[in-house]
Amino acid sequence: MRLSRAGEYAVRCMLYLSMAGKGVLVSRKIVAREMEIPEQFLGKIAQQLARAGFMEIVQGAKGGFRLMVSPENLTLLAVIEAVIGEIFLNDCVLRPESCHRSPDCKVHRVWADARDCFRESLRKATFASLTTS
Amino acid sequence: MRLSRAGEYAVRCMLYLSMAGKGVLVSRKIVAREMEIPEQFLGKIAQQLARAGFMEIVQGAKGGFRLMVSPENLTLLAVIEAVIGEIFLNDCVLRPESCHRSPDCKVHRVWADARDCFRESLRKATFASLTTS
């Protein structure tokens, strides 16, 4: 069980934009080359990141990506979940009503706690903290 | 990102055996029916659980499964990882040498911490605690 490639790429992309700085326009080609991300695939991922409001995509010649939030306010959790969906669920946690085995299944609770703990760790990590040496 | 069906089934199977009690023989057919697990698929999963030492598989007529450990000593983490492998890795954590982006990538650390936190939660949950009302 592991993070998908798309999640990795999303993090790399936002790391690059964070290092460039908020509001700074960087071409997709540059991000793709520097971060070793297939450019077309990056296009797809960027669309999700833009929809989430983390970056803006500028079309046309001299277009590219632009970070729309402060790296201080951007978390690893937000970026990853924007791309791969809410993290680490099982059917029970996702749709408790789908678990008809028990009205209040103890496994649900453990699983939810573990997930919350995981997400909290990722929520604490801002891109500002990830990019400062 | 979610727990695989196989992981769910493994947990259900061990829950059933835990409720039956350590050393008590239960037929595969019964476990499959009661826990709503495809029987042949359960066979595969059981082999992994047996290899991990959590249960014994008894062949022949009147065969079945038998819990080999005390529910107090059996954790959700152990059961799940026996079936789906170590939880929640990305390439970096799995093979740090594969991340040539940075000699000591900060993302690694966050990710590893989050994973440890998650696994710790599952490690604290024993099947004894899951099956007592």
Place this chain on the structure above:
DNA sequence: ATAAACAAGATCGTATTTATCCTGTTTATA
């Protein structure tokens, strides 16, 4: 007007997951 650059849907190959089939082996018991 042109070319650079991104958008977005379609497609494609591969890997993984889930599940089943089939043949064989084990074992209780009649």
Place this chain on the structure above:
DNA sequence: TATAAACAGGATAAATACGATCTTGTTTAT
């Protein structure tokens, strides 16, 4: 000891997800 119940384990297949690319179209600087 013959038989049937029950599990083993390899092969296979269907479904899904994933990673990546292709193609056509639109936007925009110059």
